[in-house]
Amino acid sequence: MNPYLLMALKAAVVLGALLVTLLYIQWVERKVIAHIQRRLGPYRVGPHGLLQPLADTLKLLLKEDLLPRHVNRILYLLAPFLAVTLALISIAVIPFGPEIEVAGVRTWMQLTDLNVGVLFVLAISSLTVYAVVLAGWSSNSKYPLLGGLRAAAQMVGYELPLGMAVAAPLLLSGTLSLREIVLSQETFHGWWPGWNILRLPFPQVIGFLVFMVAAFAETNRIPFDLPEAENELVAGFHTEYSSLKFASFFMAEYANMITICAMATVLFLGGWLPLWPVAYGSNYAPSALLALAGALLLYHGLPPAFRRDRLSLPAAGVAALAAAAVFLIPTVQNLAGPLFWFLAKTGSLLFVFIWVRGTLPRLRYDQLMRFTWTFLFPVGVLNLMATGLAVALGS
Amino acid sequence: MDAVPLSWYLLLSAVLFALGAAGFMFRRNLITVFMSIELMLNAVNLTFIALASRLGQVDGQVFAFFVMVVAAAEAAVGLAIILVVFRNRGTLQVDELDSLKN
Amino acid sequence: MAIAIFLIFAALAVFCGLNVVLRRHPIASALWLIGVMVSLAVLYGLLGAHFLAAAQVIVYAGAIMVLFVMVIMLVNAAPERRSAASRMAQALGFPVLAGLLAALGYVAWRAAPRAVVVTARKGTAHDVGSALFTTYLLPFEIVSLLVLIAILGAVVLTYKEKH
Numbered sequence: 001m002n003p004y005l006l007m008a009l010k011a012a013v014v015l016g017a018l019l020v021t022l023l024y025i026q027w028v029e030r031k032v033i034a035h036i037q038r039r040l041g042p043y044r045v046g047p048h049g050l051l052q053p054l055a056d057t058l059k060l061l062l063k064e065d066l067l068p069r070h071v072n073r074i075l076y077l078l079a080p081f082l083a084v085t086l087a088l089i090s091i092a093v094i095p096f097g098p099e100i101e102v103a104g105v106r107t108w109m110q111l112t113d114l115n116v117g118v119l120f121v122l123a124i125s126s127l128t129v130y131a132v133v134l135a136g137w138s139s140n141s142k143y144p145l146l147g148g149l150r151a152a153a154q155m156v157g158y159e160l161p162l163g164m165a166v167a168a169p170l171l172l173s174g175t176l177s178l179r180e181i182v183l184s185q186e187t188f189h190g191w192w193p194g195w196n197i198l199r200l201p202f203p204q205v206i207g208f209l210v211f212m213v214a215a216f217a218e219t220n221r222i223p224f225d226l227p228e229a230e231n232e233l234v235a236g237f238h239t240e241y242s243s244l245k246f247a248s249f250f251m252a253e254y255a256n257m258i259t260i261c262a263m264a265t266v267l268f269l270g271g272w273l274p275l276w277p278v279a280y281g282s283n284y285a286p287s288a289l290l291a292l293a294g295a296l297l298l299y300h301g302l303p304p305a306f307r308r309d310r311l312s313l314p315a316a317g318v319a320a321l322a323a324a325a326v327f328l329i330p331t332v333q334n335l336a337g338p339l340f341w342f343l344a345k346t347g348s349l350l351f352v353f354i355w356v357r358g359t360l361p362r363l364r365y366d367q368l369m370r371f372t373w374t375f376l377f378p379v380g381v382l383n384l385m386a387t388g389l390a391v392a393l394g395s
Numbered sequence: 396m397d398a399v400p401l402s403w404y405l406l407l408s409a410v411l412f413a414l415g416a417a418g419f420m421f422r423r424n425l426i427t428v429f430m431s432i433e434l435m436l437n438a439v440n441l442t443f444i445a446l447a448s449r450l451g452q453v454d455g456q457v458f459a460f461f462v463m464v465v466a467a468a469e470a471a472v473g474l475a476i477i478l479v480v481f482r483n484r485g486t487l488q489v490d491e492l493d494s495l496k497n
Numbered sequence: 498m499a500i501a502i503f504l505i506f507a508a509l510a511v512f513c514g515l516n517v518v519l520r521r522h523p524i525a526s527a528l529w530l531i532g533v534m535v536s537l538a539v540l541y542g543l544l545g546a547h548f549l550a551a552a553q554v555i556v557y558a559g560a561i562m563v564l565f566v567m568v569i570m571l572v573n574a575a576p577e578r579r580s581a582a583s584r585m586a587q588a589l590g591f592p593v594l595a596g597l598l599a600a601l602g603y604v605a606w607r608a609a610p611r612a613v614v615v616t617a618r619k620g621t622a623h624d625v626g627s628a629l630f631t632t633y634l635l636p637f638e639i640v641s642l643l644v645l646i647a648i649l650g651a652v653v654l655t656y657k658e659k660h
Contacts, residue, residue, distance in 0.1 A: 075528075114547070115547060115621055115622075116547045116548055116550075116551045116621070116622060119548070119551035119552070119555065119622075120551060122551075122555055123551050123554035123555045123558075123559060126554070126555050126558075126559025126560065126563075127554065127558065127559055129559070129563050130531070130563070130566070133563070133566055133567070133570070134528075137524070137566075137570055145570070148570075149567060149570060149571070152563060152566075152567055153567070156560065156563055159559075159560075176621075176622050397498065397499055397500055398499060398614035398615060398616045399499055399500055399503045399543070399614060399615060400609065400611055400614050400615075401609035401614060401615050402605055402606050402608070402609040402610070402611065403503065403507070404540075404544075404615065405605035405606075405608065405609060406602055406605050406606065407507045407510065407511070407540075408605070409598060409601035409602050409604075409605050410511055410514070410598065410602075411510065411511070411514050411533070412601065413594060413597055413598040413601065414511075414514040414515060414517070414518050415514070415518075416594060416597065417518050417590070417594050418517060418518035420586060420590045420594070421518075421586055421587050421590060422518070422577065423577050423578070423579075424523055424574065424577045426523045426526075426527075426565065426568065426569055426572075426574060427517075427523050427526050427577070429565075430517060430523075430526055430527060430530050430565065431517070431518065433530065433557075433561070434514060434517060434518075434530060434533060437533060437534060437537055437557070440537070440553075441537055441540065441541075444541055444544055444546050444549060445544060445615055447544075447546070447618075447620075448544040448545055448546070448615045448616070448617065448618045448620075449609075449615045451618050451619075453619060453620065453624045453625055453628045454628065454632075454633075456546050456548075456549050456620055456624075456625050456628075457625060457628050457629055457632075457633050459546075459549055460549060460552065460625065460629070461633075461636060461640055463549075463552060463553070463556050463557060464556075464640050464643075464644060465640065465643065466557070466561065467556055467557075467560065467561050467644070467647075468643055468644045468646075468647035469647070470561045470564055470565070471564065471647045471648065471650075471651045472647050472650045472651055472654070474564055474565065474568045474651075475650065475651040475654040475655045476654060477568060477572070478568060478571070478572065478654075478655055479654055479655060481572045487572065487574060488577070488578065
């Protein structure tokens with residue numbers, strides 16, 4: 001097949017999947033936070049609020065698109081465009097799975113593999129500071145400016161621990177290419193997976209924790225979301241934005257979250273590799289999980305707690321059981337099994353992001369800056385030094 | 396994949412360096428002067444890396460890396476000085492910072 | 498194909514460089530300078546220096562220029578005003594600058610005849626890293642000390658005493 005056509009097809013598939021995920025991760029977030037707060041969340045628009053993201057998109061598109069007279073027009077329009085573009089670019093180097101063969105075409109489940117893939121993702125994430133800073137500056141108003149400057153200082157301050165946390169598993173994997181990093185975690189010691197977080201000579205548990213904390217700060221999520229805090233700074237750097245430009249910032253934030261969780265999966269949790277060896281039956285994990293989900297849905301669906309759900313819950317249960325049956329076919333297991341593991345790990349990390357949002361309070365700005373410079377960065381450096389020492393002594 | 400002549404890289408570097416020198420001499424705002432210095436440093440980096448590629452060595456790239464690191468250190472200290480100058484004098488126009496004259 | 502990429506990004510770099518020097522508001526200059534740096538990063542990638550291309554974006558465009566932009570915002574820099582001294586400097590300086598450019602261009606043109614070409618050579622992190630940690634270990638350590646001194650200097654300079 002023509003390589004350009006193949007590349008275009010892969011890009012279209014990834015883009016489509018990413019945009020749908022962006023839309024529905026917002027639904028997941030609202031539902032999870034609602035259940036943490038013991039309420040229902042979106043419920044009425046479509047079954048269990050599944051059409052809520054579409055309603056929200058329509059609302060944002062149809063809202064009046066203001067262009068205030070006091071803003072610096074070029075920068076004001078550039079900032080959300082930059083945010084969305086940069087957020088979507090870094091997905092290009094993330095490997096979703098191994099090499100697969102579909103209809104005679106062999107290809108990797110990855111758009112492109114750079115030999116400095118890790119540095120590429122770090123570079124794109126360091127450019128995302130500009131979107132926030134320019135949004136704050138161009139708005140010509142004091143709350144956005146304060147929000148923008150705080151966000152810049154926060155993102156730059158947490159980039160250093162992020163870099164240190166990224167460097168440590170690189171010592172264990174020995175390469176900067178994301179595909180090679182996952183492939184280097186492929187060994188198993190009996191039942192023990194060779195993921196970087198569990199890998200001798202130095203399991204990267206501290207590195208993983210430092211990475212996750214820095215990831216929260218890089219994506220401006222609670223507990224580090226002071227730059228866009230609603231109760232402190234009106235709406236922070238995106239106060240003066242409306243409708244589609246406002247939606248772009250949200251889309252960019254979720255895309256950044258997805259990218260950083262995918263990076264954590266690739267660097268620490270073994271990418272698309274299963275938790276236990278295939279010889280012991282890890283190929284059946286997707287089926288087992290889907291069957292369990294189907295059983296739970298049917299249990300809660302017949303009879304349901306609310307009369308509204310008497311059709312949707314059993315239907316979802318049957319669909320989950322059907323998917324479990326599909327995953328028993330060996331071809332599907334070979335193609336979609338690794339992808340399932342990757343999505344499961346990334347999804348779990350995204351759930352942790354949402355869980356933390358519903359649970360923890362916000363950090364004050366000086367607490368936030370003190371935390372990174374006096375605690376997180378030294379811990380990252382010590383982790384890197386310990387990893388280096390272990391690798392040097394071990395080899 | 397045809398190759399690019401080396402002289403084109405050197406010419407581009409010369410143009411960027413001359414632009415940086417022009418900014419350094421003609422601009423009156425302290426920060427813009429500083430940014431022109433960074434432009435000159437980038438031009439020099441391009442020369443280093445182009446010649447490293449031509450000679451097949453990696454030493455030019457190592458030098459360019461050092462230039463980058465030193466530029467970072469210089470930017471930190473220089474911007475700190477600019478901040479203090481602004482705090483004490485209230486202006487960033489080079490013409491008005493003349494208290495050492497006469 | 499390499500020539501096409503070079504021409505596009507070289508033209509972009511020169512255009513951004515011109516805007517850095519000609520725009521009156523410092524923040525516009527800063528943003529155009531980021532454009533120069535990103536175009537140069539693409540050219541470094543074309544020359545095979547992949548690690549340096551990434552480092553250029555991470556360090557220069559992603560850290561140093563953020564520092565510039567933040568200082569411009571903190572200081573609330575205003576667009577430049579013209580003065581008598583600046584006009585005189587331009588009148589005298591343009592010929593000198595044109596001469597400098599002509600001299601540099603002539604040297605560059607003669608130093609490398611048309612036939613001398615560059616292709617992408619080694620430049621991965623492995624290559625640069627092994628050189629940094631073997632042949633150039635002493636400069637590497639000294640430069641890290643230099644960065645430490647710069648950090649301390651910046652903190653000391655801007656430290657405000659609390660009365």
